[in-house]
Amino acid sequence: MKILLIEDDREAASYLIQALDESGHVTHHAADGETGYAMASGMDYDVLIVDRMLPRRDGLSIVEALRGEDNNTPVLILSALGEVDDRVTGLRAGGDDYLVKPYAFTELLARVEVLARRSSPAEAATSFEVGGLLLDRLSRKVERNGETILLQPREFRLLEYLMKNAGKVVTRTMLLENVWDYHFDPQTNVIDVHMSRLRGKIDKGYANPLLHTIRGAGYMIRE
Amino acid sequence: MFILIFVLFSVLLLGFISWQSNAQIQRQQANDISREVRALVRIDRNQGFPAVIYAIERLSSQPGPGVYYLTDLVGQRIGGNINEVPVEVLRDAGFHSFTYARPRAIDEGDDTVPLGNAIVQTVKLESGLTLVVGRDVVERRGFTAIVVDGFLWGVLGILVFSLIAGVLTSMRVLNRIDSITSTANAIMAGSLSERVPVTKRNDEFDALATSLNQMLDRIEALMQGLKEVTDNVAHDLKTPLTRLRNKAESALRDSSNGTVQREALETTITESEKLIKTFNALLMIARAEAGAPSGALAEVDLSTVAGDVAELYGPVAEEAGLVLDTKVTEGVKIHGNRELLGQALVNLIENALKYFEPQPGHDGKITIGVRAEGGRVLIEVSDNGPGIPEADRERVVERFVRLDSSRTEPGSGLGLSLVAAVARLHRGSFRLEDNVPGVRAVMDLPAG
Numbered sequence: 001m002k003i004l005l006i007e008d009d010r011e012a013a014s015y016l017i018q019a020l021d022e023s024g025h026v027t028h029h030a031a032d033g034e035t036g037y038a039m040a041s042g043m044d045y046d047v048l049i050v051d052r053m054l055p056r057r058d059g060l061s062i063v064e065a066l067r068g069e070d071n072n073t074p075v076l077i078l079s080a081l082g083e084v085d086d087r088v089t090g091l092r093a094g095g096d097d098y099l100v101k102p103y104a105f106t107e108l109l110a111r112v113e114v115l116a117r118r119s120s121p122a123e124a125a126t127s128f129e130v131g132g133l134l135l136d137r138l139s140r141k142v143e144r145n146g147e148t149i150l151l152q153p154r155e156f157r158l159l160e161y162l163m164k165n166a167g168k169v170v171t172r173t174m175l176l177e178n179v180w181d182y183h184f185d186p187q188t189n190v191i192d193v194h195m196s197r198l199r200g201k202i203d204k205g206y207a208n209p210l211l212h213t214i215r216g217a218g219y220m221i222r223e
Numbered sequence: 224m225f226i227l228i229f230v231l232f233s234v235l236l237l238g239f240i241s242w243q244s245n246a247q248i249q250r251q252q253a254n255d256i257s258r259e260v261r262a263l264v265r266i267d268r269n270q271g272f273p274a275v276i277y278a279i280e281r282l283s284s285q286p287g288p289g290v291y292y293l294t295d296l297v298g299q300r301i302g303g304n305i306n307e308v309p310v311e312v313l314r315d316a317g318f319h320s321f322t323y324a325r326p327r328a329i330d331e332g333d334d335t336v337p338l339g340n341a342i343v344q345t346v347k348l349e350s351g352l353t354l355v356v357g358r359d360v361v362e363r364r365g366f367t368a369i370v371v372d373g374f375l376w377g378v379l380g381i382l383v384f385s386l387i388a389g390v391l392t393s394m395r396v397l398n399r400i401d402s403i404t405s406t407a408n409a410i411m412a413g414s415l416s417e418r419v420p421v422t423k424r425n426d427e428f429d430a431l432a433t434s435l436n437q438m439l440d441r442i443e444a445l446m447q448g449l450k451e452v453t454d455n456v457a458h459d460l461k462t463p464l465t466r467l468r469n470k471a472e473s474a475l476r477d478s479s480n481g482t483v484q485r486e487a488l489e490t491t492i493t494e495s496e497k498l499i500k501t502f503n504a505l506l507m508i509a510r511a512e513a514g515a516p517s518g519a520l521a522e523v524d525l526s527t528v529a530g531d532v533a534e535l536y537g538p539v540a541e542e543a544g545l546v547l548d549t550k551v552t553e554g555v556k557i558h559g560n561r562e563l564l565g566q567a568l569v570n571l572i573e574n575a576l577k578y579f580e581p582q583p584g585h586d587g588k589i590t591i592g593v594r595a596e597g598g599r600v601l602i603e604v605s606d607n608g609p610g611i612p613e614a615d616r617e618r619v620v621e622r623f624v625r626l627d628s629s630r631t632e633p634g635s636g637l638g639l640s641l642v643a644a645v646a647r648l649h650r651g652s653f654r655l656e657d658n659v660p661g662v663r664a665v666m667d668l669p670a671g
Contacts, residue, residue: 083510102499104492154534180535184566193538 001025001116002044006036006062007051007078016049019105020112033057040066045073046116049108052079052090060093067094074115076108087183106217110169117165128163131210131223133202135163144202154179155198162211162221171218195219225389226382233378240374241367248367249342252358253318256344259289260356264348272350276302279354290323290341290357298353308343308355316345320360399428403435415443448512456505460498467494504637511563511644523561525600526551529593532568536576543576545587552594557668559649564602567645570638571604571664579608599651600670605663616655642666 003025007013013029020027028045030036033054040048040062048066052059063075077095079086090098097111127136133144140156142149151159157179162170172191176182195211203209212220259282267275279293283304292303298313300306305323312319320342343357402420409417418439419432474487533549540547557564568591575589585607592603639653642664646653651668 104496180531182531182535182565182569183562184569190535190539193542194535197538 001046001113003027003047003049003112004030004036004040004043004045005049006030006033006040006054006059007049008032008054009051016105016108020109023109025112031055033059033062037062037065040073041069041071047112048073048075049112050075050077050095052077052081060090060095063094076111076115078103106169107171107173110171110174110218113168114165114170114174117168125164128160128166130163130166130221131208133163133210133221135159142202144206149201151198151201155194155201158194158198159202159221162219165221167220167222169214169217169220174218226386229385230378230382233374233381237371237374237378241371244370245367252342252360253344256318256342256356256358260344260346260354263354263356264346267348267350267352272348272352275348275350275352275354279303288359290339290343290355290359292343292355294353296351301352303355305341312343312345312355313353316347319343319345396428403432406435410439415439415446460501463494463498463501467491467498470494501637504641507563507566508637508641508644511641511648520558520560523557523559523564525555525557525564525593525602526553528561528565529568529591529602532565532572533591536569536572540572540576540589543579543587545576545579545589547572548588548590550590550592550594555593555595555600557600557649557670559668560645563645563648567642567666568602568604570642574638574664575604575606575608575662579606595670598670600668602666602668603663605658605661607658607661610657610661611655613657639664 001024003020005013005016005020005027007016007029008031010031013031017027017029028039028043030039034056036050036054037057048063050059050062054062059077059079063077066073066075074096075094076097076099077090077093078099078101079090080101087098087100096115099108099111126138127134129135133142135142135156137160142151142156142159158175161175161178173183175191176184195213199209199211203211208223210221210223212222214220263275263278266278276293279291279302282289283291283302290303290305292305292308293301294313295301307323309319309321312321320340322338322340324338340360341357342360343355345353345355347353406417406419418436421429421432421436470487471491474484477483529549529551533547533551537547572589572591579587579589587607589604589606592601592605594601643653646666646668649668651666653664653666656663656665
């Protein structure tokens, strides 16, 4: 994946570039807003990671300008401002996701990889299929190898989000944000309990589990 | 300045009044003269000139402002109470005004000839005589002078009085303002507990002083709060930071074993994550206490929020051996911040979960309640756990306060302070009640 990182903190930038590189992504770096905007509008990237506060041009204005040019590259905004309204302004400016500093790299990586798929057909698909597990978004039915699985509405949304991002790591905060629409850090293991119930419904009795726990990061659904 | 304007207006008013009264008197005199002339003309016509001469004789002998003069066909004086009349007055009929020598009264001893001003009407009688009838205007002038005099004294009196009153009032006002200024100076110099003195007069200044004092109370409380936060931050962030540093240093020294270092690094990350959480909680409380910008407040369906949170925490509670129940009235709405209200509810539930002690034959139960009650909205989380001793209930809401018995439990000690801050942000209050057994945490918010 080709990523553009617009971040003025050199230390944070070099750490991110190295870590993204180790995860198999090519990362270009711009240290100020003007350079970043020029690179973003001049080249094709899969994902842009934009710091909100930058010298010479602020992050939100870059995103707004790109959207104004019909450039729909997915954007992850990084910011130290974490209030609800800060997040709302960030997303309203055209950002696709918003991550508050300080963050864990696993969280950033998971979000970047999920974002890259935003533009793919999976977003609009009416059904998903992973290793014999079938989820139909229209009839809201789930079955595995032809056997119907009954899910609560919230469990359905959990599974839907996981299957939409099949093969990608999904973190607990991403699940809380996308399935429950809350943006705080869960103190206890609330998400884990929901996941173990979901696992009990879709994986119990099958030799090959589909729902995997990725240690130190989150969850993933794959064959 | 105001006195100048006052004087100017007084003078203008005085001028206007004397001019008006002058004109009025003049009209009156002219009317009197005309009436007398008409009467004399009638006498001349009906009874002949001897009757006129007789009438003039009689009128002239009466004291008063009347001026009379009568001549024959050739202009010789034949009657009246003045000796001479200017030629043009005699020649032209109509109204005239002239200066004349007043005839001296017999008992007046001095030699000066008093001069008088007169308004007269000249008329040629049918019998051929010329009659001049008029009024001395000294009387009129005298009246005007009295009016002007009285008025001047009045103005002077008012001036002196208002000057004294003005000086007294401004002295009092300046004194009061001085006391406020000196209080402000004392506060700026660092003595935050100074207050503006309030008198018993209960006037506008006292109202101002009371408001200022209330503002100062609020500021002092905020400053106190800030100091407490800084102290607590210093304590609760510095301690884990020191621990973090110590751990890293000792791992660095112990370079022989790779796994020890790896473990040390992992603890470092866990510790720093805890620190970040504490820090985030502190920021959130600070933001909530400062009052969120109005843009962040919107209509929130509390019943839905409570339902969502109950659904989110239901499985965890079940796992811990508790029942999470809801007693939620549908459609309770409030103008507020959904995220913060949700977070507050989550904190209350996590608290109830954290302090629950499983006992045989005792089923743990947490109940989330949302209801509207007479203009208020009550959000309650009750449990039947060990409860909080009454003496500690106020204290646990403060920042970082954790009862000694729970020091070993994980958590930042900020959960309930955030709930209290969120309640205050929504202009409400937060309290802990006895649920016999257990605790009932109540967020009491105004509806709408």
